[in-house]
Amino acid sequence: MVNAAIDWEPGAKVKWITTILSKGCLTMAESPDVTSPRVLNALLQEYGLQPRRRFGQNFLIDGNIAQKIVGAAEIKKNEAVIEVGPGAGALTIRLARAGVPVLVLEIDRGLLLLINNLLQHWPHVKVSEGDALRVDWRKLIDGFAPDRTIKLISNLPYNISGPFMYSLFECGFPFAGAVLMFQKEVAGRLVAKPGDRDYGSLSLLCAYYTEARILFGVSKNVFWPRPKIDSAILRLTPRRRILEPEEEPILWKLVKTVFRQRRKTMLNGISTLFPGRRRDFVVEILLAAGIDPGIRPEELDAGEFALLTRIIYNNRSKLS
Structure with missing residues (x-):
């Protein structure tokens, strides 16, 4: 599934994954490395899954990049995290290791089952079925303990990037920060300045609600299926609002x-x-x-x- 050039023994690998899941992933060391093409291949085969174009699924298969994304969020002990679109759990497992409450939103029921099984012995991680474009973000945030600030992290499905960001801004970007992956072109639109070719309504709203910064680029070669263009990681920090809510x-x-x-x-x-x-x-x-x-x-x-x-x-x- 992942790469026809990969040499592995399907039966043995699936058997190993099934054994690991049946025991429960108690620690990072015991959890399967879902950024490994071989392990990802076995997991998807075990659950009868394959990437769905409808949901814009491209699985991250580089553990160093996954760790770099999670590290960029700079998660503190008094914070909690919402992750949108976990895929096979490349970021999720690393977020679970941080030890803070994590809420994972996934729209694909097949992946939902996979992620639930991977994380079943991490009680501070909750996996929920949900459409990120229809979420009441403030209600979701109210579900966390009031003494925690919330950060958002996601390897966003490319086909919802624009509508997703508009939905965050419409509710006033109620997060302590966000680290998000976008297609390189969308990232450029978000950080564009007045007079730039890519400057538009999304750029302006992004600048009004947040301070956005491109942290680093991500090659298309670290995903499966491989997308047509490269990506970029953005960090968004909320700005002090100029206008009153009624304005x-x-x-x-x-x-x-x-x-x-x-x-x-x-x-x-x-x-x-x-x-x-x-x-x-x-x-x-x-x-x-x-x-x-x-x-x-x-x-x-x-x-x-x-x-x-x-x-x-x-x-x-x-x-x-």
Whole structure:
């Protein structure tokens, strides 16, 4: 399954995996190395599984990279971790070793069974079936002890990266930090600055809610199946919010409106928010925020959008 060039004895390997699982993985030393192609192959065969394109599954098969990702999260004793999309457990087993509470979300029921069996003797790790795009993050976080801050870690399925990040920002990024893997192109969009070719609504919202930094690249050669492009690891740290909670829906409406028409000027872009109002009124709104009405949205940073949001909020009775 994993690589036709790998030479192994299927019967012996599956028998060894089954024996290990039946005893329970009590320590890191006793647990199967799921980043080993041979072990991964045997596990998937044992459970009748194979990578599912529908869920964007690419299994990490490099233990050094897995340890580097977990290390980048800098998990402290008073923290807990949510992992999304554990795959065969390359990160999960290492997170379990950290000794802090871990909640694992997996949508694939086959992998859910595999992970449950791998982790059955680590009582501080809970495995749950769930769709990361439909999670109530705040409710999930409320399930942990109130004295713990929560970090998020994931080798994200490539096909949900954008919607997943929007969902985190929509709930205000309620985490102490996150270490996430993205396709290199998506990582570039998240950290893009005003004026960059890749700068857009996702970049702006990422900069508003977090400080994002690319930590290191990850070759496509350390996954199976091998994706077409390389990946990158991002660390996201929450920022102090500029706007009040009641103002932020205006920010979202503003950002979505102007970036749907990104080649239009800000004057033309936000005029649709004030139907029936004279253009000179919209010009006054922009000038009050120190924004040239002729500038385009991709030239403005998160702070400038936040100031404009506050001014629009103060004129909200005139909004559409």
